[in-house]
Amino acid sequence: MKRIYVNEKWCLGCHLCEYYCAFANSGKDSMVKALKNVTINPRIRIEEHGGISFAVSCRHCEEPICTKSCITGALTVNDGVIQIDKDKCVGCYTCILTCPYGAIVPSDTGAIQKCELCINNSSGKPACVAGCPNKAIVFEEKE
């Protein structure tokens, strides 16, 4: 399956991936409308320390512990993509307790949100990958 891979060597720490993610999932048709004067809440997050930076988003684990742990059945695996049914999610954060990568974040509605590889939003393919100016994030099939 195609997954997102991150190479910290190429990451500039510019946070553009976060902005592209927030825009792709905003449901708005222009970046200005989606992002101007808004504190963004993206599904991909940059970690930075001591001159190193890299992006973290859901790994779409082969054995997704978030899905097995979800108390409502709101997290499911569909063709390898771990998806969230926001209507079912009650925001108990059990998935935040179990995801080893810290890839799940609360959304503004009380439900959680996570990377779904942009399969259900306006972008259609990972917007962070398309927006990264230095190819530090790629979307590839490995093995």
Added chain:
Amino acid sequence: MSKYVIIGNSAAAIGCVEGIRQIDKKGDITLIASEPHHTYSRPLISYLLYGKTDEQRMKYRPNDFYKKNKVTKKLGETVVSIDKKNKTVTLKSGEVIGYEKLMVATGSNPFIPPMEGLDSVKNKFTFMTLDDAKALEKAISKNTRVLIVGAGLIGLKCVEGILDRVASVDVVDLANRVLPSILDETGSELVKKFLEKKGVRFYLNDSVEKFDKNKAILKSGKSVGYDVVVIAVGVRPNISLIKDIGGKCQRAIITNNKCETSIKDIYAAGDCTESIDCASGEYKVMALLPNAYMQGETAGINMAGGTKLYDNAILMNAIGFFGYHMITAGDYVGETYESLDGENYKKLFYKDNRLMGFIMIGDVMRAGIYTSLIKNKTDLNTIDFELIKEKPQLMAFSKKKRSEFLAK
């Protein structure tokens, strides 16, 4: 005769079905449960009363689950005994069903201690099942005064569910603090204060000496009036089916890391079991939904001839009240690191270069990174512990590890 028989229809039983079907797509599965409902998420009964979900959305699996997984279901039927020699189970109706492999996922039942005058209380409830929640819902209105006995997870979740729908909620508990099983004193105090601000009244370090129709006399001498009483003092694992046939039990049914009981071809999973907690190395009842699902799945895979071990279970919890969240895990032993900032609190427990446990209240972002340090028994010398103490982050791992996590 059914190749697989499953007793129960909740997280552990559903995990078992999904585990079996990973290996064996065809073998007959018969699932028997006392509760008559489509599988639902037990923790959601408080969210149902709170108005955050409904009966359709609280289904743990979609409507076509049984059909898709070719499960013959017998809901509203209770298993009364197991015959391990002839490999059959007997239902209350008298029906006898043979099995090749049996799963016991019977969960637990509320424990009601003997309390003087309890018989005189007209409206009393436990809070474990969908039917309990619906019955409680019928009994309350804007004018109802509710007394909840028990300030543990279930009692306080019940508080959240009904607080805005009733006149008042009083909570009594023998312990001197709320949520003593998952929080330390500082944490308990934060949560108690938060709930008090919402209007909940607590009587801690106290207990009901006597119920007298619409009034409870407490040990302290105080008297609390009520219209409805909810008893949430604890649960008892349902172990009799296994105990009766000589299966190894302590507080609950003892299972190994394949989720087998001590009896051949009988497996058990979820709240009715006791197994090794990998943080402390001791046998514990780990009554939480993720554990139930993963034990059930492990059992299912092994029942169907696959091989799977579940050997990294720990006690853990994610719970919240009115948007105030807390996440806890592991064993609270060893040295500690604490930080307290307003309503945000964090405490880490570490020993022998391992993270043993943690408590996070308020800010719970990325808590799973801590959880995995406990489960993987990560040597803290291999990570930047000072950095990760501050907040959970992958940056604290070595470059090689980070690349394993994110680039492979």
